[in-house]
Amino acid sequence: MQPNKTLRKMSKVNPKIDLVFKKLFGSEENKDILLSLINAILPTEKQVSEITLKNPYNVSDYAEGKLSILDIKAEDEQGNLYDIEMQLKGSNFYGKRTLYYWAKMFGSQMDYLTKEEQERKKRKTYFELHKCIVISLMDFEFFEDDKYHRCFTLKDRETNEIHPDLDYLDLYFVELEKFEHKYKTITTILDRWAAFLNNADVYSKNTLPKELAEIESIKKASEKLEVMYLNEKEREYYEAQQKHYLDENSRIQEAVEEAVQEAELKKQLEMAKNAIKEGFDNQIIAKLTGLMTEQIEQLRHKKQ
Known part of the structure; x- marks a missing residue:
């Protein structure tokens, strides 16, 4: 549709x-x-x-x-x-x-x-x-x-x-x-x-x-x-409003995508923390979560 x-x-x-x-x-x-x-x-x-x-x-x-x-x-x-x-x-x-x-x-x-x-x-x-x-x-x-x-x-x-x-x-x-x-x-x-x-x-x-x-x-x-x-005056008004409309939609879409990415990262970090507690090494945790080994190492240091 x-x-x-x-x-x-x-x-x-x-x-x-x-x-x-x-x-x-x-x-x-x-x-x-x-x-x-x-x-x-x-x-x-x-x-x-x-x-x-x-x-x-x-x-x-x-x-x-x-x-x-x-x-x-x-x-x-x-x-x-x-x-x-x-x-x-x-x-x-x-x-x-x-x-x-x-x-x-x-x-x-x-x-x-x-x-x-x-x-x-x-x-x-x-x-x-x-x-x-x-x-x-x-x-x-x-x-x-x-x-x-x-x-x-x-x-x-x-x-x-x-x-x-x-x-x-x-x-x-x-x-x-x-x-x-x-x-x-x-x-x-x-x-x-x-x-x-x-x-x-x-x-x-x-x-x-x-x-x-x-x-x-x-x-x-x-x-x-x-x-x-649309005459000239109408067209000027329309184009200004349309630009604002498209810019606002883009801003909202970007905000939504950022929120989704933040939520996914939070989930990955939580999985990594639990895996660290279970004693898994960085390579395995990276495969399980999709995180970089540097990020996992930073979590280990924070834990300490």
Whole structure:
């Protein structure tokens, strides 16, 4: 399902870069793609049939240097509000940041007035508040278990009861990196989206796996990425973010390899210490552990 990493060659822009993510999922002509992704994340009983973009992608924003507004804000047919974003890097305050996004979105409903409401000097009331949903697609591991998709909401700690007057918060987390490394089979629509987002930059319309191509919205997303054009400002931003993304991945990979090597060395040294206690000579210990005789001799001196 995943491309061979040794042969990996990027042929398209990477949808994990926030600008590309918003251009792909936050454009009016691609609302069906966004709807498919949202419904893949939401549970069956909360599926939506229509999405209105509140801040659709606008190339002029990037020409004017507004490169920080890269989340996608939307509203469904029930009036529920969504904030959807792609995050490449975690932080110690990521959880607080997510809650802040939700609180800001929920509270801003009281401040927003339509033109008609402003003319009538109408005030918003608490009855007009709608549920606010934050969807975080994350290219890092945030939780310690193996689940890559979860939702937090407000409920009674003991009974799990959800009171309708408190059911105004849903926080969804999708850990793409965890899916990439720990999930080998694909069963759900979300599995397919996760597999696509992790490898979309190396797939073409001719190499998109059957399991992904059979989902029409994923097939369309792949085709849109293949022909996506970035103007000069967008390209500068994209290349800077892509470089950071690749550098960060290399740094993480190096750290993992160093940790593995350290663990292996620790194991070898422990074996050597036990062999020294048993009275084996350096040549035999070297064959058993893979250590150099000089390293074994140093252990003998430390022991003394």
